[in-house]
Amino acid sequence: MTQLIVYSAASPQNILFATRDFATIQREVQAIGAHIERWGASHELKAGADQEEILAAYTPEIDRLKAQRGYRSADVVSIKPGNPKWPELRAKFLSEHTHDDDEVRYFVEGTGAFFIHIDDRVIELIGEAGDLLSVPKGVTHWFDGGEQADFTCIRVFTTTEGWAANFTGDAISDAFPRYEKAA
Numbered sequence: 460m461t462q463l464i465v466y467s468a469a470s471p472q473n474i475l476f477a478t479r480d481f482a483t484i485q486r487e488v489q490a491i492g493a494h495i496e497r498w499g500a501s502h503e504l505k506a507g508a509d510q511e512e513i514l515a516a517y518t519p520e521i522d523r524l525k526a527q528r529g530y531r532s533a534d535v536v537s538i539k540p541g542n543p544k545w546p547e548l549r550a551k552f553l554s555e556h557t558h559d560d561d562e563v564r565y566f567v568e569g570t571g572a573f574f575i576h577i578d579d580r581v582i583e584l585i586g587e588a589g590d591l592l593s594v595p596k597g598v599t600h601w602f603d604g605g606e607q608a609d610f611t612c613i614r615v616f617t618t619t620e621g622w623a624a625n626f627t628g629d630a631i632s633d634a635f636p637r638y639e640k641a642a
Contacts, residue, residue: 460570461495461590463487464583468576471635475580488584491577494593495584498565510535513567517613520565524591530563530615537611538604545608552602555632556624560617562594562602569610572638575600581635599627603638 463484467473478484481497488495502516513535514521521533538545555576562573568588575582576599586592594600604610614622 460585461497461587462583462585464585466581466583466635468579468581468631471581484584488582491575491582492595492598493575493582493584494591495586496591497589498591504567513611513613517565517567521613521615524563524615528561528617530561530617532618533613533615535567535611535613538608540607540609542608545604549604549606549608551624552604553632553637554624555599555601555627555629557597557599557627558594558622558624559596560623561596562600562622563591563615564593565591565613565615567611567613569604569608569612571602571604571608571610571612573600573602574632574635576631581631583635585638599629601632605639606637607639 460479461481461484462479463477464474465476467475485495498520504513504516514533524530564586566586566588570585570587572583572585573592573594575584575594584592
């Protein structure tokens with residue numbers, strides 16, 4: 460259920476625009492420098508596939524991204540319902556932040572939402588299995604996988620350090636609906 464919802468940053472209950480039309484979503488996110496694409500490749504993975512198996516299955520797609528955008532490393536993050544670390548991770552991801560690198564996620568399975576704060580709008584971009592989402596470096600945003608997160612994502616980076624956030628200290632994300640409410 461890939462979806463785009465645009466809110467007024469000053470009034471989170473005010474939805475300015477919403478769509479599930481993929482072409483429209485692509486145009487809207489491209490206008491803010493973000494990116495979404497669908498990978499048509501369907502890879503057979505065994506249940507519980509580990510990071511090496513997932514990365515090996517998606518090597519052609521990851522190599523294409525590396526060649527096109529200069530990414531140098533990739534890893535896999537997988538959060539399943541009941542994960543005792545999720546509440547702490549979720550609290551961190553829900554805090555508005557930026558990165559010195561693009562934040563790129565390919566949803567191998569599951570779903571989640573990026574909330575991108577641009578000027579007077581907040582754009583909620585919900586991705587699902589098969590979606591590649593990219594938030595440009597330096598753009599304020601937060602992420603929510605829901606109260607009972609259930610996703611596996613490939614992450615790619617231009618550095619080898621992995622995920623590192625620059626928190627803004629702004630509590631804006633507290634005013635917006637959580638992912639499970641919007642989904």
